[in-house]
Each structure stands twice: as structure tokens, then as C-alpha cells.
Amino acid sequence: MTSSDEALAQSATSADTAPGSQEPGAARGAQGRGTAPTGAGTWRSRLYRWDMKASPYAFISPFFIIFGAFSLVPLLYTAWYSLHHVQLSNLDGQTWAGLDNYTNLFQSDFFWNALKNTFTIGVISTVPQLIAAIWLAHMLNYRLRGSTVWRVVMLTPYATSVAAATLVFVLLFSPDTGMINWALDLIGIDPVNWRESDWGSQAAVSSIVIWRWTGYNALIYLAAMQAIPADLYESAALDGANRWQQFRHVTIPMLRPTILFTVVVSTIGATQLFGEPLLFGGVSGTKGGSEHQYQTLGLYMYDQGWIVGNLGKASAIAWSMFLILLIVAAINLLITRRLRKTQ
Amino acid sequence: MTTITDATPPQVAESDAEPPRRRRILGAGKQMHAGPVTYLVLTLFAVISLAPLLWTTIAASRTNTRLAQTPPPFWFGGNLFKNLETAWNQAGMGTAMWNTILVAATITVGTVLFSTLAGFAFAKLKFRFSSTLLLMTIGTMMIPPQLAVVPLYLWMTDLGWANHLQTVILPTLVSAFGTFFMRQYLVQALPTELIEAARVDGASSLRVVWHVVFPAARPAMAVLGLLTFVMAWNDFLWPIIALNGENPTVQVALNQLGTGYIPDDSVIMAGALLGTLPLLIAFLLFGKQIVGGIMQGAVKG
Numbered sequence: 001m002t003s004s005d006e007a008l009a010q011s012a013t014s015a016d017t018a019p020g021s022q023e024p025g026a027a028r029g030a031q032g033r034g035t036a037p038t039g040a041g042t043w044r045s046r047l048y049r050w051d052m053k054a055s056p057y058a059f060i061s062p063f064f065i066i067f068g069a070f071s072l073v074p075l076l077y078t079a080w081y082s083l084h085h086v087q088l089s090n091l092d093g094q095t096w097a098g099l100d101n102y103t104n105l106f107q108s109d110f111f112w113n114a115l116k117n118t119f120t121i122g123v124i125s126t127v128p129q130l131i132a133a134i135w136l137a138h139m140l141n142y143r144l145r146g147s148t149v150w151r152v153v154m155l156t157p158y159a160t161s162v163a164a165a166t167l168v169f170v171l172l173f174s175p176d177t178g179m180i181n182w183a184l185d186l187i188g189i190d191p192v193n194w195r196e197s198d199w200g201s202q203a204a205v206s207s208i209v210i211w212r213w214t215g216y217n218a219l220i221y222l223a224a225m226q227a228i229p230a231d232l233y234e235s236a237a238l239d240g241a242n243r244w245q246q247f248r249h250v251t252i253p254m255l256r257p258t259i260l261f262t263v264v265v266s267t268i269g270a271t272q273l274f275g276e277p278l279l280f281g282g283v284s285g286t287k288g289g290s291e292h293q294y295q296t297l298g299l300y301m302y303d304q305g306w307i308v309g310n311l312g313k314a315s316a317i318a319w320s321m322f323l324i325l326l327i328v329a330a331i332n333l334l335i336t337r338r339l340r341k342t343q
Numbered sequence: 344m345t346t347i348t349d350a351t352p353p354q355v356a357e358s359d360a361e362p363p364r365r366r367r368i369l370g371a372g373k374q375m376h377a378g379p380v381t382y383l384v385l386t387l388f389a390v391i392s393l394a395p396l397l398w399t400t401i402a403a404s405r406t407n408t409r410l411a412q413t414p415p416p417f418w419f420g421g422n423l424f425k426n427l428e429t430a431w432n433q434a435g436m437g438t439a440m441w442n443t444i445l446v447a448a449t450i451t452v453g454t455v456l457f458s459t460l461a462g463f464a465f466a467k468l469k470f471r472f473s474s475t476l477l478l479m480t481i482g483t484m485m486i487p488p489q490l491a492v493v494p495l496y497l498w499m500t501d502l503g504w505a506n507h508l509q510t511v512i513l514p515t516l517v518s519a520f521g522t523f524f525m526r527q528y529l530v531q532a533l534p535t536e537l538i539e540a541a542r543v544d545g546a547s548s549l550r551v552v553w554h555v556v557f558p559a560a561r562p563a564m565a566v567l568g569l570l571t572f573v574m575a576w577n578d579f580l581w582p583i584i585a586l587n588g589e590n591p592t593v594q595v596a597l598n599q600l601g602t603g604y605i606p607d608d609s610v611i612m613a614g615a616l617l618g619t620l621p622l623l624i625a626f627l628l629f630g631k632q633i634v635g636g637i638m639q640g641a642v643k644g
Contacts, residue, residue, distance in 0.1 A: 048545065048547070051547050051548050052542075052548070053470075055464075055468070055548035055549075056464040056468040056469075056470035056473070057464075057470065058548075059460040059461055059463060059464035059468070059548075059552075060460070060461040060464045060465070060476060060522075062457040062460065062461070062517060063457055063458075063461045063480065063517045063519075063522055064476075066457075066513070066514075066516050066517045067483060067517050067519065070491060070495065070513060070514035071483065071486060071488075071490075071491050071514070072483075072486075073494075074490070074491035074492075074493075074494040074495050075486060075490045075491060077493075077494035078490050078491065078492075078493050078494055081493050081494065081497075086493075086497075091497060091500060091501075136385075136388055139377065139381045139384060139385055140385075142375055142376060142377035142381055143375065143376045143377060144377050144381075144382075144385075145377075148631050148634070150385055150389070151634045152626070152630035152631060152633075152634055153389045153392055153393065154388060154389065154392055155626075155630065155633065155634055155637070156392050156393060156396065156623070156626065156630075157392050157395075158573070159573055159619075159622045159623060159625070159626040159633070160395075160396060160619050160622065160623070161576065161577055161593060161594065161597070161615075161618045161619040161622060162577050162579055162594065163579070163593070163594045163597035163598060163601070163615070163618060164399070164597060164615035164616070164618045164619040165395065165615075165619075166601070167597060167600070167601050167611055167612070167614075167615045168395045168396075168398065168399050168402075168612070168615060169395070170601070171402065171410070171608060171612070172395070172398070176413075177410070177411050177412065177413050177415065178415070179398070179414075179415045182413050182414050182415060211391070211392075211395065215388075215392060216637065219634060219637045219638050220637065220638070222638065223637075223638035223639070243375075268485070268487065271487070272487050272488070272489060272580075274579060274580050275579035275580070275594070278579075278583075278598065279597070279598060279601045282601055282602055282603065283602050283603055285598075285601070285602060298489065298580070301489060301492075302580070302583075302584070305492075305493065305584075306584060311493050311496075311497070314492075314493055315493045318487075318489045318490050318492065318493065319490070321487060321489055321490075322486075322487060322489075322490055325485070325487065329485070
């Protein structure tokens with residue numbers, strides 16, 4: 001019972017449902033036999049051949065047309081605008097700026113501050129989140145009573161709206177009346193100014209990210225753990241490895257590609273962090289707090305583009321973010337290669 | 344995942360002299376029963392996962408002055424419906440929710456439909472450049488949305504579409520992830536012979552899609568639909584830029600609430616509750632499928 005339950009939760013789709021859904025399809029396929037144009041004329045067979053050739057392209061074209069029009073072409077235009085002066089107040093009056101927006105950006109303290117904040121918030125939200133997720137997945141991988149219920153509960157934060165979650169955390173982290181400082185006081189720790197202090201506010205913003213995404217990553221790790229062949233554990237057990245050694249020497253190495261995948265995805269997510277710090281800051285949201293303590297690159301772009309009104313500079317920030325992402329991806333790749341060699 | 348469960352038994356049979364003994368070790372090695380400590384820690388994680396939502400409801404049922412005292416309230420008060428009403432009417436959460444439902448539903452239908460079509464083509468049809476195009480599709484997942492935002496804003500303003508919902512819907516109507524997800528599913532779940540049989544009978548491509556592909560893809564379409572709905576509901580950056588607050592989605596409305604449009608914390612919490620309620624209901628009903636979908640997408644993606 002438990003194992004079939006396990007399998008059901010594990011593959012809500014392919015394993016169980018594929019054979020089931022085959023039947024109606026087959027039935028309908030057979031039905032079509034009668035109505036098919038057997039003695040088709042030449043134009044009909046020509047039409048049929050044309051259909052065979054063209055339909056694959058017709059099927060993929062919505063994706064490529066819409067994605068091209070609303071993502072790829074804009075990507076190039078953003079590069080174009082980043083070389084122009086474009087003001088929100090005067091959208092038609094664009095003038096060539098050369099690299100002005102970029103030099104302006106790289107000379108701005110706020111840009112480097114935002115870059116540094118994006119990095120620190122990224123690290124203090126991603127690292128604990130992924131470690132907790134592996135731990136959680138390891139526990140969910142045991143034979144559990146009500147395993148599906150546990151998984152659903154752990155995923156609830158993922159289904160909470162970013163804005164709603166952040167607004168709750170704003171209250172929980174309120175320096176005067178918030179529950180977190182109240183709880184800290186109970187165990188004898190001085191209250192932390194979660195709004196004004198550098199590390200305090202960054203930790204608070206990170207905690208929202210950690211809360212929303214740990215369960216999600218745990219499920220990804222759990223899926224990978226269940227795909228590890230049982231033989232490996234078996235031979236480790238025969239060699240006398242205890243639970244911890246099995247986890248350390250079998251689970252973690254087998255999980256390495258998945259860990260890399262989640263690191264890359266989380267890095268991309270962290271680079272784009274926007275909603276959480278925006279709402280955490282309330283009125284000073286776009287600045288990332290009164291002293292820009294937690295202004296991320298995403299916030300900085302929005303602030304420069306739509307609050308200050310300099311869309312050319314916002315474009316330059318967007319492209320800088322993209323380049324930073326590419327560098328991070330390259331470093332990731334380099335580290336993986338190194339790891340593979342040393343193995 | 345299916346491949347793995349399918350592949351395990353022959354492996355065991357092939358390399359094994361004593362199947363029963365091995366099976367026992369296998370059970371002990373991989374699927375160990377959880378001990379009390381595990382249950383304790385899992386309960387802790389569950390409490391952390393649910394507590395903020397529970398407290399949102401508690402805070403939404405209190406008054407602003409009660410929220411401003413220490414210790415904060417730990418149990419419900421009597422103001423829930425009054426606060427929900429204020430949030431719904433005065434703070435515009437009602438309009439925002441209808442807008443978001445409309446936006447998220449349209450995006451979901453579009454994404455599921457287009458992803459299924461493209462996924463089917465990539466999974467089962469032969470055409471020139473198919474593998475290159477598939478690689479391109481996967482590659483586009485790396486492009487951050489920030490990169491498109493400035494030109495989109497300028498174009499939409501030119502078209503006079505600022506503050507209209509189609510501004511948010513159109514760019515999000517397709518998904519590279521969705522296309523890949525459907526492809527991975529259909530490669531296994533849709534027997535090629537079934538398509539061939541329909542072809543032999545002279546069925547056109549549209550007939551094949553309608554009578555063979557859609558029935559076979561239905562479970563995956565449901566999962567992709569749920570994931571897309573959650574994503575569309577929570578989309579933040581583009582709606583905040585494109586809608587400018589006049590015709591808000593939930594996220595835009597909550598952002599306005601948070602920046603002091605209504606400086607009453609209990610009403611803000613009522614708004615937050617409203618803004619996440621449809622997702623939570625969907626999650627209560629389909630949580631199992633969403634969990635399965637994420638795990639499925641993870642292994643294959």
C-alpha cells in the first residue's frame with residue numbers, strides 16, 4: 001500500500017496514466033478508420049502531404065513567434081536603448097548616447113552597492129535554503145506515514161503569493177512590535193533592527209526567499225534521490241556503511257548534477273530578486289531601504305527606469321545583469337569541470 | 344522516472360543469485376522507516392511552512408491597534424469579515440482579484456495549448472532543424488525577463504495598451520519550460536504507433552492532435568496548467584511596470600497596500616489573505632498533482 005502510494009505521488013503522470021489514456025485514443029483512432037478518404041483524389045493526397053510537412057512548423061510557430069516578438073527582439077532593443085538617452089517623460093526624444101549609460105553606471109556607487117547586495121542576499125538566501133532542502137528531502141525519502149501530505153505541506157509556501165508572503169514578514173520582522181523580536185526577547189536576545197541595519201535587513205529579506213523556496217527545492221532533490229539505484233545503497237550497506245556514510249558517499253555524489261541544477265536556477269533567481277525587497281521596503285521600497293541596505297540590481301533597474309525615469313540607464317542595468325549572469329554561469333561550469341577532474 | 348522503475352527489476356534479476364535476500368536488503372537500505380526524530384523535525388518544518396499563513400489570518404481578524412501591541416495576537420479576533428470587506432472594496436482587492444483571475448486563466452490556457460502543440464511536434468514529428476530548434480527553446484530559459492522590459496514598455500505605451508490587461512497577458516502566453524515539459528512527457532506517454540495508425544487512416548494533423556495527442560497529454564496538461572497558474576498569479580516585475588496601478592493585478596494592488604495606500608495593518612493582512620486565497624484553494628485541491636509535476640519536471644529537466 002505504502003509503496004504504491006509512493007509511486008503514485010512520485011509520478012503523478014507518466015507511469016499510471018499513460019496506459020489508461022491510451023485506450024480512448026486507440027478507440028478513436030479505430031473509429032477514424034471508417035471515415036478516412038481511402039480513394040482520395042490527387043489534390044487531396046497533395047493536401048495530405050503538405051499537411052504532413054507543414055504541420056510541425058505550424059505547431060511550434062506560436063512559441064517561436066510570441067517568444068521572439070516579446071522576448072528575443074526586445075532583448076536586442078534593450079541593447080539599442082542602453083546606448084541611447086531615453087527619458088520616461090519624453091519617450092519620443094531619444095538621442096544617441098554611446099557608452100554614456102554604462103560609464104555613468106559603473107561610476108555610480110549605487111550600482112556597486114546593488115551588485116554587492118544582490119551577491120550577499122543571494123548567498124545568504126541560497127546556501128541555507130539548499131542545505132535545508134537536501135536535509136528535508138532526505139527525511140521525506142524515508143518511508144513515512146502520509147508521505148503525500150508532508151510533501152504538500154512543505155510546498156505550501158511556494159503557492160503563496162510573493163506580495164502576500166512579504167507583507168506578512170514585514171509585520172513579523174517589525175522592530176518594535178514584531179513577533180520575531182518578541183521571541184528573541186523571550187530567550188534573552190536584544191532586539192534587532194530588521195529594517196535599518198545592513199545585515200539584519202538583508203537577513204530578513206533572505207528569510208522570505210528561503211521560506212518560499214526550500215520546499216520546492218526539497219521536492220527536486222527528493223525526485224533525484226528516488227532515482228538513485230537501490231544497488232548502490234545495498235553495496236554500501238554490505239561494505240558496512242552506516243546511514244550517515246551512505247548519505248555522504250552515495251546520496252550526495254549521485255545528487256551532484258541535481259545540486260548543480262538547483263544552484264544555477266537559484267543563482268538566476270537571486271540575480272533577479274525583486275518583489276521581496278521591493279515590498280519589504282514599503283514606501284522606500286524601490287530604494288531598498290532608507291540607506292539602500294537591500295537594494296538589489298532588479299530594484300535598482302526599476303528605480304532608475306520608472307521612478308527616476310531614465311530608461312536608457314535601466315536598459316544598461318538590464319544588460320549588465322545579463323552579462324553578470326553569463327559570468328556566473330561560466331564560473332559554475334568551471335567549478336563543475338574542476339570537481340569532475342578531482343573526482 | 345518510469346524508465347527507472349521499469350529498469351530496476353531486470354537489473355536485479357540479471358546480476359543476482361539470491362533474489363529474496365537481496366530484496367530484503369534493498370528494502371532496508373533505501374526505504375527505511377522514519378524514526379521519531381524525523382517526524383519531529385518534519386513537524387517543525389511543517390509548522391514553519393504553515394505558520395505565516397495562519398498568522399496572516401489571525402492578524403486579518405484583529406484590529407490595527409491590537410497588532411501594534413506586544414506580544415502580538417496568537418488567536419483570532421472578531422474583525423475578519425469587516426477587514427476583508429474593507430480590503431475588497433476600499434483597497435480594490437476585489438477588482439484586482441478578478442483581473443488576476445482573468446490574466447492567469449488566459450495565460451494558463453495559452454501556455455498549455457501552445458506547449459502541448461510544440462511539445463508534440465518536438466516529441467513525435469520529424470522535421471528539419473527540429474533538434475536545433477529544441478535546443479534553442481531550452482536555451483531561452485536562461486534569458487531573464489528584465490532584458491525585455493524597457494522595449495515592451497515603450498511599445499505597449501505606443502500602442503496605447505498601458506494599463507490594459509493584454510499588456511500582461513501577451514508576452515507571457517508561451518513558455519519554454521512548458522514546451523520542454525510537454526515534449527518530455529509525450530516522448531514516453533504517446534505511443535508512436537498510435538499516431539501512425541491514425542495517419543494510415545488518413546487523419547489530418549489536426550485530427551491527430553485532437554483525437555490522439557490531447558487525450559494522451561491530458562494528465563501533463565493539467566499539471567502544467569496548475570504550475571503556470573501559480574506562476575502567472577505571482578508574476579511581479581512586468582505587471583508592476585505595465586499596469587501602473589490603475590487596473591491592477593493582485594501583486595500590484597498588494598504593492599500599493601504595502602506602500603501605505605491604506606495604513607492599516609489588519610486590512611493589509613486581509614488583502615494579503617485575499618491575494619493568496621485562490622492559489623491556496625487550488626493547492627488544497629490539487630496539491631498532490633502539483634507536487635508530482637514538480638518532481639516529474641525536475642528529474643527530466
